Amino acid sequence: MSIARRRLSPEASRDSALQAARELLIEAGPQAVTLKAVAARIGRTHANLLHHFGSASGLQKALSASMAETITAKIGAAALRAREARDPREVVDLTFDAFDKEGAGALASWMILSGNEDALDPILEAIHRLVDDLAASGHADKPIHEDTLQLVLMALGDALMGGSMAKALGLPRDTARRLASDALMRTQP
Template sequence: MTALGAAREILLESGPQAVTLKAVATRIGKTHANLLHHFGSASGLQRALAIFHARSICDTIAATVLKTRAGEATSRDIVDLTFDAFDREGGGALAAWMLASGNEDALDPIVESIHDLVDRLNLSGDIGEELQESTLGLVLMALGDALMGGPLAASLGLPRERARDIAEMRLADRVAKWKAAG
Protein backbone atom coordinates (compact mmCIF):
# COMPACT_ATOMS: atom_id res chain seq x y z
CA MET A 1 0.00 0.00 0.00
CA THR A 2 1.20 3.50 -0.78
CA ALA A 3 1.37 6.33 1.72
CA LEU A 4 -1.42 8.18 -0.09
CA GLY A 5 -3.58 5.06 -0.18
CA ALA A 6 -3.08 4.68 3.56
CA ALA A 7 -3.81 8.38 4.13
CA ARG A 8 -7.05 8.06 2.17
CA GLU A 9 -8.09 5.00 4.20
CA ILE A 10 -7.40 6.86 7.45
CA LEU A 11 -9.36 9.86 6.16
CA LEU A 12 -12.39 7.69 5.44
CA GLU A 13 -12.12 5.67 8.65
CA SER A 14 -11.35 8.37 11.20
CA GLY A 15 -11.63 11.79 9.61
CA PRO A 16 -9.05 14.31 8.46
CA GLN A 17 -7.64 15.08 11.89
CA ALA A 18 -6.42 11.47 12.07
CA VAL A 19 -4.35 11.80 8.88
CA THR A 20 -0.92 12.37 10.41
CA LEU A 21 2.55 11.42 9.28
CA LYS A 22 2.80 9.06 12.25
CA ALA A 23 -0.53 7.34 11.52
CA VAL A 24 0.29 6.89 7.84
CA ALA A 25 3.79 5.63 8.64
CA THR A 26 2.40 3.09 11.08
CA ARG A 27 -0.19 1.93 8.53
CA ILE A 28 2.41 1.23 5.83
CA GLY A 29 5.21 0.02 8.09
CA LYS A 30 7.53 3.00 7.56
CA THR A 31 9.03 5.44 10.00
CA HIS A 32 7.75 8.91 10.72
CA ALA A 33 11.13 10.25 9.57
CA ASN A 34 10.79 8.43 6.25
CA LEU A 35 7.46 10.12 5.52
CA LEU A 36 8.70 13.45 6.81
CA HIS A 37 11.57 13.22 4.32
CA HIS A 38 9.15 12.36 1.49
CA PHE A 39 6.37 14.89 2.22
CA GLY A 40 8.35 17.54 4.12
CA SER A 41 5.63 18.14 6.70
CA ALA A 42 2.10 17.22 7.71
CA SER A 43 0.94 20.03 5.41
CA GLY A 44 2.84 18.39 2.56
CA LEU A 45 1.03 15.14 3.26
CA GLN A 46 -2.32 16.96 3.27
CA ARG A 47 -1.51 18.63 -0.04
CA ALA A 48 -0.44 15.33 -1.61
CA LEU A 49 -3.63 13.70 -0.35
CA ALA A 50 -5.71 16.57 -1.79
CA ILE A 51 -3.99 16.11 -5.18
CA PHE A 52 -4.50 12.33 -5.10
CA HIS A 53 -8.13 12.65 -4.03
CA ALA A 54 -9.05 15.43 -6.47
CA ARG A 55 -7.48 13.78 -9.51
CA SER A 56 -9.11 10.45 -8.79
CA ILE A 57 -12.55 11.96 -8.31
CA CYS A 58 -12.28 14.31 -11.30
CA ASP A 59 -11.21 11.47 -13.58
CA THR A 60 -14.25 9.45 -12.48
CA ILE A 61 -16.59 12.40 -12.97
CA ALA A 62 -15.11 13.17 -16.42
CA ALA A 63 -15.72 9.59 -17.53
CA THR A 64 -19.31 9.79 -16.28
CA VAL A 65 -19.95 13.10 -18.05
CA LEU A 66 -18.75 11.56 -21.30
CA LYS A 67 -21.06 8.58 -20.69
CA THR A 68 -23.92 11.01 -20.07
CA ARG A 69 -23.23 12.73 -23.38
CA ALA A 70 -23.37 9.30 -25.04
CA GLY A 71 -26.67 8.48 -23.31
CA GLU A 72 -25.08 5.82 -21.07
CA ALA A 73 -25.38 7.73 -17.77
CA THR A 74 -27.60 10.40 -16.25
CA SER A 75 -27.29 13.80 -14.63
CA ARG A 76 -28.04 12.08 -11.33
CA ASP A 77 -24.96 9.90 -11.78
CA ILE A 78 -22.82 13.05 -12.04
CA VAL A 79 -24.54 14.63 -9.05
CA ASP A 80 -24.13 11.51 -6.92
CA LEU A 81 -20.42 11.19 -7.77
CA THR A 82 -19.82 14.84 -6.92
CA PHE A 83 -21.77 14.76 -3.67
CA ASP A 84 -20.16 11.46 -2.67
CA ALA A 85 -16.69 12.88 -3.36
CA PHE A 86 -17.28 15.56 -0.75
CA ASP A 87 -19.34 13.49 1.68
CA ARG A 88 -18.66 9.75 1.69
CA GLU A 89 -15.17 10.10 0.21
CA GLY A 90 -14.16 12.74 2.77
CA GLY A 91 -13.40 15.65 0.43
CA GLY A 92 -15.58 18.12 2.32
CA ALA A 93 -14.12 17.24 5.70
CA LEU A 94 -10.60 17.36 4.26
CA ALA A 95 -11.20 20.80 2.72
CA ALA A 96 -12.76 22.19 5.90
CA TRP A 97 -9.96 20.80 8.04
CA MET A 98 -7.25 22.25 5.80
CA LEU A 99 -8.94 25.66 5.93
CA ALA A 100 -9.41 25.50 9.70
CA SER A 101 -5.77 24.51 10.23
CA GLY A 102 -4.53 27.37 8.06
CA ASN A 103 -3.36 25.14 5.21
CA GLU A 104 -5.38 26.95 2.56
CA ASP A 105 -2.72 26.38 -0.12
CA ALA A 106 -3.51 22.68 0.07
CA LEU A 107 -6.87 23.46 -1.56
CA ASP A 108 -5.12 24.64 -4.73
CA PRO A 109 -4.85 21.11 -6.16
CA ILE A 110 -8.58 20.58 -5.67
CA VAL A 111 -9.43 23.85 -7.38
CA GLU A 112 -6.92 23.17 -10.17
CA SER A 113 -8.28 19.65 -10.73
CA ILE A 114 -11.82 20.98 -11.03
CA HIS A 115 -10.61 23.68 -13.46
CA ASP A 116 -8.79 21.05 -15.54
CA LEU A 117 -11.94 18.90 -15.53
CA VAL A 118 -14.01 21.78 -16.91
CA ASP A 119 -11.40 22.40 -19.61
CA ARG A 120 -11.44 18.71 -20.59
CA LEU A 121 -15.23 18.63 -20.76
CA ASN A 122 -15.61 21.80 -22.82
CA LEU A 123 -14.52 19.96 -25.95
CA SER A 124 -16.36 22.18 -28.40
CA GLY A 125 -15.41 25.39 -26.58
CA ASP A 126 -18.91 26.80 -26.91
CA ILE A 127 -20.35 26.04 -23.46
CA GLY A 128 -17.51 27.45 -21.34
CA GLU A 129 -19.32 29.91 -19.09
CA GLU A 130 -22.40 27.73 -18.72
CA LEU A 131 -20.21 24.73 -17.86
CA GLN A 132 -18.22 26.81 -15.40
CA GLU A 133 -21.39 28.06 -13.71
CA SER A 134 -22.88 24.57 -13.56
CA THR A 135 -19.67 23.23 -12.07
CA LEU A 136 -19.48 26.02 -9.51
CA GLY A 137 -23.06 25.43 -8.41
CA LEU A 138 -22.69 21.67 -8.23
CA VAL A 139 -19.40 21.74 -6.30
CA LEU A 140 -20.61 24.35 -3.82
CA MET A 141 -23.85 22.45 -3.25
CA ALA A 142 -21.94 19.20 -2.73
CA LEU A 143 -19.46 20.82 -0.34
CA GLY A 144 -22.18 22.56 1.65
CA ASP A 145 -24.21 19.37 1.79
CA ALA A 146 -21.21 17.42 3.06
CA LEU A 147 -20.56 19.93 5.82
CA MET A 148 -24.09 20.61 7.05
CA GLY A 149 -26.65 19.11 4.70
CA GLY A 150 -27.97 16.48 7.08
CA PRO A 151 -28.68 18.76 10.05
CA LEU A 152 -30.01 21.56 7.84
CA ALA A 153 -32.36 19.29 5.88
CA ALA A 154 -33.61 17.77 9.13
CA SER A 155 -34.21 21.19 10.70
CA LEU A 156 -36.20 22.23 7.63
CA GLY A 157 -38.19 19.01 7.63
CA LEU A 158 -36.78 17.95 4.26
CA PRO A 159 -35.50 14.55 3.17
CA ARG A 160 -31.71 14.14 3.41
CA GLU A 161 -31.42 13.68 -0.36
CA ARG A 162 -33.20 16.94 -1.23
CA ALA A 163 -30.00 18.88 -2.05
CA ARG A 164 -29.03 16.12 -4.48
CA ASP A 165 -32.50 16.30 -6.02
CA ILE A 166 -32.18 20.08 -6.49
CA ALA A 167 -28.70 19.70 -8.00
CA GLU A 168 -29.97 17.00 -10.35
CA MET A 169 -32.87 19.17 -11.55
CA ARG A 170 -30.56 22.10 -12.23
CA LEU A 171 -27.98 19.99 -14.03
CA ALA A 172 -30.57 18.10 -16.08
CA ASP A 173 -32.13 21.41 -17.11
CA ARG A 174 -28.73 22.75 -18.18
CA VAL A 175 -27.90 19.57 -20.11
CA ALA A 176 -31.26 19.73 -21.89
CA LYS A 177 -30.50 23.31 -22.97
CA TRP A 178 -27.06 22.29 -24.26
CA LYS A 179 -28.55 19.43 -26.26
CA ALA A 180 -31.29 21.68 -27.71
CA ALA A 181 -28.72 24.29 -28.73
CA GLY A 182 -26.25 21.94 -30.30
Protein backbone atom coordinates in the same frame (compact mmCIF):
# COMPACT_ATOMS: atom_id res chain seq x y z
CA MET B 1 10.94 -11.94 17.09
CA SER B 2 11.20 -9.04 14.71
CA ILE B 3 9.54 -9.04 11.31
CA ALA B 4 11.71 -7.46 8.66
CA ARG B 5 10.03 -4.67 6.78
CA ARG B 6 9.68 -5.13 3.08
CA ARG B 7 11.74 -2.65 1.06
CA LEU B 8 9.55 -0.52 -1.18
CA SER B 9 10.48 1.73 -4.05
CA PRO B 10 10.08 5.43 -3.28
CA GLU B 11 6.95 5.52 -5.48
CA ALA B 12 5.42 2.46 -3.79
CA SER B 13 6.21 3.86 -0.34
CA ARG B 14 4.61 7.18 -1.24
CA ASP B 15 1.55 5.47 -2.77
CA SER B 16 1.19 3.28 0.32
CA ALA B 17 1.30 6.35 2.56
CA LEU B 18 -1.30 8.17 0.46
CA GLN B 19 -3.61 5.15 0.53
CA ALA B 20 -3.26 4.94 4.31
CA ALA B 21 -3.90 8.68 4.63
CA ARG B 22 -7.04 8.36 2.55
CA GLU B 23 -8.27 5.45 4.67
CA LEU B 24 -7.65 7.45 7.86
CA LEU B 25 -9.47 10.43 6.37
CA ILE B 26 -12.54 8.34 5.58
CA GLU B 27 -12.48 6.38 8.86
CA ALA B 28 -11.71 9.12 11.37
CA GLY B 29 -11.69 12.50 9.63
CA PRO B 30 -8.96 14.90 8.60
CA GLN B 31 -7.61 15.43 12.11
CA ALA B 32 -6.55 11.76 12.07
CA VAL B 33 -4.33 12.24 9.02
CA THR B 34 -1.03 12.82 10.79
CA LEU B 35 2.44 11.72 9.82
CA LYS B 36 2.59 9.55 12.95
CA ALA B 37 -0.74 7.84 12.26
CA VAL B 38 0.04 7.21 8.60
CA ALA B 39 3.51 5.88 9.45
CA ALA B 40 2.03 3.52 12.04
CA ARG B 41 -0.59 2.27 9.60
CA ILE B 42 1.95 1.34 6.94
CA GLY B 43 4.71 0.17 9.26
CA ARG B 44 7.13 2.96 8.38
CA THR B 45 8.82 5.63 10.43
CA HIS B 46 7.86 9.23 10.89
CA ALA B 47 11.21 10.13 9.30
CA ASN B 48 10.33 8.08 6.22
CA LEU B 49 7.18 10.12 5.70
CA LEU B 50 9.05 13.37 6.34
CA HIS B 51 11.42 12.32 3.58
CA HIS B 52 8.53 11.84 1.12
CA PHE B 53 6.25 14.72 2.09
CA GLY B 54 8.35 17.19 4.08
CA SER B 55 5.63 17.92 6.64
CA ALA B 56 2.06 17.14 7.63
CA SER B 57 0.86 19.90 5.32
CA GLY B 58 2.91 18.34 2.51
CA LEU B 59 1.15 15.03 3.17
CA GLN B 60 -2.22 16.78 3.10
CA LYS B 61 -1.38 18.53 -0.17
CA ALA B 62 -0.23 15.24 -1.74
CA LEU B 63 -3.39 13.55 -0.46
CA SER B 64 -5.60 16.26 -1.93
CA ALA B 65 -3.74 16.00 -5.27
CA SER B 66 -4.12 12.23 -5.34
CA MET B 67 -7.80 12.39 -4.45
CA ALA B 68 -8.45 15.16 -6.96
CA GLU B 69 -6.95 13.21 -9.85
CA THR B 70 -8.85 10.03 -9.01
CA ILE B 71 -12.15 11.77 -8.40
CA THR B 72 -12.05 14.08 -11.42
CA ALA B 73 -11.19 11.15 -13.69
CA LYS B 74 -14.34 9.32 -12.52
CA ILE B 75 -16.48 12.44 -12.76
CA GLY B 76 -15.12 13.31 -16.21
CA ALA B 77 -16.05 9.89 -17.58
CA ALA B 78 -19.50 10.17 -15.98
CA ALA B 79 -19.98 13.66 -17.43
CA LEU B 80 -19.37 12.35 -20.93
CA ARG B 81 -21.90 9.56 -20.37
CA ALA B 82 -24.37 12.06 -18.90
CA ARG B 83 -24.19 14.21 -22.03
CA GLU B 84 -25.31 11.32 -24.18
CA ALA B 85 -27.99 10.14 -21.76
CA ARG B 86 -29.05 13.71 -20.89
CA ASP B 87 -29.14 12.70 -17.24
CA PRO B 88 -26.68 14.42 -14.87
CA ARG B 89 -27.56 12.33 -11.80
CA GLU B 90 -24.45 10.10 -11.98
CA VAL B 91 -22.25 13.20 -12.09
CA VAL B 92 -24.15 14.69 -9.15
CA ASP B 93 -23.87 11.47 -7.13
CA LEU B 94 -20.14 11.09 -7.80
CA THR B 95 -19.49 14.73 -6.88
CA PHE B 96 -21.55 14.57 -3.69
CA ASP B 97 -19.93 11.23 -2.74
CA ALA B 98 -16.45 12.68 -3.32
CA PHE B 99 -17.11 15.46 -0.85
CA ASP B 100 -19.02 13.32 1.64
CA LYS B 101 -18.17 9.61 1.68
CA GLU B 102 -14.68 10.03 0.24
CA GLY B 103 -13.79 12.83 2.66
CA ALA B 104 -12.93 15.68 0.27
CA GLY B 105 -15.31 18.08 2.04
CA ALA B 106 -13.88 17.37 5.47
CA LEU B 107 -10.31 17.58 4.15
CA ALA B 108 -10.97 20.89 2.39
CA SER B 109 -12.60 22.36 5.50
CA TRP B 110 -9.78 21.13 7.72
CA MET B 111 -7.14 22.65 5.44
CA ILE B 112 -8.94 26.00 5.35
CA LEU B 113 -9.45 26.08 9.11
CA SER B 114 -5.85 25.09 9.82
CA GLY B 115 -4.49 27.78 7.47
CA ASN B 116 -3.22 25.28 4.91
CA GLU B 117 -5.29 26.70 2.05
CA ASP B 118 -2.58 26.16 -0.55
CA ALA B 119 -3.16 22.42 -0.11
CA LEU B 120 -6.48 23.02 -1.89
CA ASP B 121 -4.65 24.08 -5.05
CA PRO B 122 -4.41 20.54 -6.47
CA ILE B 123 -8.17 20.08 -6.06
CA LEU B 124 -8.96 23.43 -7.67
CA GLU B 125 -6.50 22.80 -10.50
CA ALA B 126 -7.88 19.30 -11.20
CA ILE B 127 -11.45 20.61 -11.31
CA HIS B 128 -10.40 23.47 -13.59
CA ARG B 129 -8.63 21.06 -15.98
CA LEU B 130 -11.70 18.80 -16.05
CA VAL B 131 -14.05 21.69 -16.80
CA ASP B 132 -11.79 23.03 -19.53
CA ASP B 133 -11.50 19.56 -21.07
CA LEU B 134 -15.27 19.09 -21.01
CA ALA B 135 -15.85 22.54 -22.52
CA ALA B 136 -13.28 21.85 -25.25
CA SER B 137 -14.89 18.53 -26.12
CA GLY B 138 -17.90 20.13 -27.67
CA HIS B 139 -20.03 21.83 -25.07
CA ALA B 140 -18.42 25.22 -24.66
CA ASP B 141 -21.84 26.77 -25.33
CA LYS B 142 -23.13 25.43 -22.02
CA PRO B 143 -22.49 27.32 -18.80
CA ILE B 144 -20.21 24.50 -17.61
CA HIS B 145 -18.06 26.72 -15.39
CA GLU B 146 -21.12 28.07 -13.58
CA ASP B 147 -22.69 24.59 -13.38
CA THR B 148 -19.47 23.27 -11.85
CA LEU B 149 -19.29 26.06 -9.29
CA GLN B 150 -22.88 25.44 -8.25
CA LEU B 151 -22.43 21.66 -8.08
CA VAL B 152 -19.19 21.77 -6.09
CA LEU B 153 -20.53 24.30 -3.59
CA MET B 154 -23.74 22.29 -3.15
CA ALA B 155 -21.76 19.06 -2.67
CA LEU B 156 -19.39 20.69 -0.18
CA GLY B 157 -22.25 22.23 1.81
CA ASP B 158 -24.14 18.96 1.77
CA ALA B 159 -21.09 17.06 3.01
CA LEU B 160 -20.61 19.46 5.90
CA MET B 161 -24.18 19.88 7.09
CA GLY B 162 -26.63 18.46 4.56
CA GLY B 163 -27.84 15.62 6.74
CA SER B 164 -28.49 17.86 9.73
CA MET B 165 -30.13 20.56 7.64
CA ALA B 166 -32.38 18.15 5.76
CA LYS B 167 -33.43 16.56 9.05
CA ALA B 168 -34.11 19.95 10.65
CA LEU B 169 -36.27 20.93 7.68
CA GLY B 170 -38.07 17.58 7.54
CA LEU B 171 -36.73 16.83 4.05
CA PRO B 172 -35.41 13.57 2.63
CA ARG B 173 -31.63 13.21 2.96
CA ASP B 174 -31.07 13.23 -0.80
CA THR B 175 -32.94 16.50 -1.41
CA ALA B 176 -29.76 18.47 -2.19
CA ARG B 177 -28.72 15.86 -4.77
CA ARG B 178 -32.14 16.09 -6.41
CA LEU B 179 -31.97 19.89 -6.46
CA ALA B 180 -28.49 19.76 -8.01
CA SER B 181 -29.68 17.31 -10.69
CA ASP B 182 -32.71 19.47 -11.43
CA ALA B 183 -30.51 22.57 -11.77
CA LEU B 184 -28.18 20.80 -14.20
CA MET B 185 -31.13 19.53 -16.24
CA ARG B 186 -32.37 23.11 -16.63
CA THR B 187 -29.09 24.20 -18.21
CA GLN B 188 -29.07 21.41 -20.82
CA PRO B 189 -30.04 22.41 -24.35
